[in-house]
Amino acid sequence: MTSSDSIEISVSGANKRFGDFAALDDVSIDIPKGSLTALLGPSGSGKSTLLRSIAGLEQLDSGSVVIAGKDVTTVTPQKRDIGFVFQHYAAFKHLTVRKNVAFGLEIRKKSKKEIDDKVDELLEIVGLSGFQSRYPSQLSGGQRQRMALARALAVDPQVLLLDEPFGALDARVRADLRTWLRRLHDDVHVTTVLVTHDQQEALDVADRIAVLNKGRIEQIGEPRDLYDRPANNFVMSFLGEVSKLNGQLVRPHDIRVGRTPDLALAEHEGTAESAGVLRARVERVVHLGFEVRIELLNAATGELFFAQITRGDNEALGLQGGETVFVRATRVPHIAAAEAPVLA
Numbered sequence: 472m473t474s475s476d477s478i479e480i481s482v483s484g485a486n487k488r489f490g491d492f493a494a495l496d497d498v499s500i501d502i503p504k505g506s507l508t509a510l511l512g513p514s515g516s517g518k519s520t521l522l523r524s525i526a527g528l529e530q531l532d533s534g535s536v537v538i539a540g541k542d543v544t545t546v547t548p549q550k551r552d553i554g555f556v557f558q559h560y561a562a563f564k565h566l567t568v569r570k571n572v573a574f575g576l577e578i579r580k581k582s583k584k585e586i587d588d589k590v591d592e593l594l595e596i597v598g599l600s601g602f603q604s605r606y607p608s609q610l611s612g613g614q615r616q617r618m619a620l621a622r623a624l625a626v627d628p629q630v631l632l633l634d635e636p637f638g639a640l641d642a643r644v645r646a647d648l649r650t651w652l653r654r655l656h657d658d659v660h661v662t663t664v665l666v667t668h669d670q671q672e673a674l675d676v677a678d679r680i681a682v683l684n685k686g687r688i689e690q691i692g693e694p695r696d697l698y699d700r701p702a703n704n705f706v707m708s709f710l711g712e713v714s715k716l717n718g719q720l721v722r723p724h725d726i727r728v729g730r731t732p733d734l735a736l737a738e739h740e741g742t743a744e745s746a747g748v749l750r751a752r753v754e755r756v757v758h759l760g761f762e763v764r765i766e767l768l769n770a771a772t773g774e775l776f777f778a779q780i781t782r783g784d785n786e787a788l789g790l791q792g793g794e795t796v797f798v799r800a801t802r803v804p805h806i807a808a809a810e811a812p813v814l815a
């Protein structure tokens with residue numbers, strides 16, 4: 472595993488209650504230096520509480536937070552050497568973009584030259600050079616969040632903590648900004664922790680994902696590992712789409728659809744019976760762009776499920792609602808329960 476000097480943030484045995492409610496329940500996580508780690512989970516799972524505890528904006532009931540080898544559990548946020556960006560960024564409305572970005576450097580009494588150089592560099596990185604004389608109210612939501620990132624980065628923080636930074640923006644802008652965030656991270660390499668409830672966002676940008684549920688970490692790993700080898704059904708369902716075929720969770724793109732039992736088989740797969748081919752009725756064919764979702768009814772159980780196939784495959788099959796087809800799960804996920812953190 473990772474050696475301790477490559478770990479930037481280490482949270483151990485963190486507990487945090489609000490009244491009777493355990494927002495964090497014995498959470499431990501190591502965040503490698505220079506990584507972009509996403510904290511992913513449903514609403515109320517404790518993601519923000521964990522991030523705010525790393526920032527020092529929340530005091531743990533028990534447990535510890537170590538940043539860059541220093542125990543900061545009782546250290547104030549100002550002394551933790553972090554940059555923080557929230558979903559709704561509170562910019563100084565009366566200051567220009569340039570002044571907003573320079574703010575942290577000015578209160579640290581840096582020289583004018585140093586401030587000017589740093590602000591120029593950051594405005595360039597976040598693509599706001601042409602907007603430096605504007606006021607926050609003259610920016611779009613996406614530009615305002617980029618300004619927030621520039622401001623957080625201005626003081627060269629040890630770690631960057633982002634709490635749903637694109638949460639208030641529309642889907643298209645969000646998608647653009649996460650591509651941009653990934654590139655920014657590749658340029659500046661600052662250890663970054665991103666809270667998101669959006670699995671696509673986490674899969675898109677993160678090197679590592681920690682999946683939270685009810686104040687506990689269900690699994691931590693690289694996106695691909697979590698997708699291919701989820702620790703349990705919760706992780707499987709939360710990360711990527713799932714379909715249920717005879718009680719078994721499978722990825723919808725791992726369901727093969729054919730017009731005859733034999734056509735539901737890939738090559739060299741034996742007989743339709745031995746390979747578990749099922750009969751189903753097509754309920755609806757939904758065009759999603761490159762992919763097509765086939766909504767199906769399991770003829771034996773009456774359960775609804777869906778398969779996802781490429782546009783080309785769909786054109787070849789030419790499926791219509793009401794038709795009978797044959798389906799088969801080509802790949803059943805390997806639930807890596809033994810490798811997951813121990814769950815109560």
Ligand SMILES: Nc1ncnc2c1ncn2[C@@H]1O[C@H](COP(=O)(O)OP(=O)(O)OP(=O)(O)O)[C@@H](O)[C@H]1O
Pocket residue numbers: 489492494512513514515516517518519520521668
């Ligand atoms: N200051 C507080 N007082 C009381 N309860 C709180 C407080 N902060 C958080 N909680 C509760 O703790 C739980 C975890 O909250 P947290 O904000 O960490 O969740 P989250 O995973 O970030 O959710 P979301 O995606 O909705 O922001 C929630 O049930 C929330 O209501």
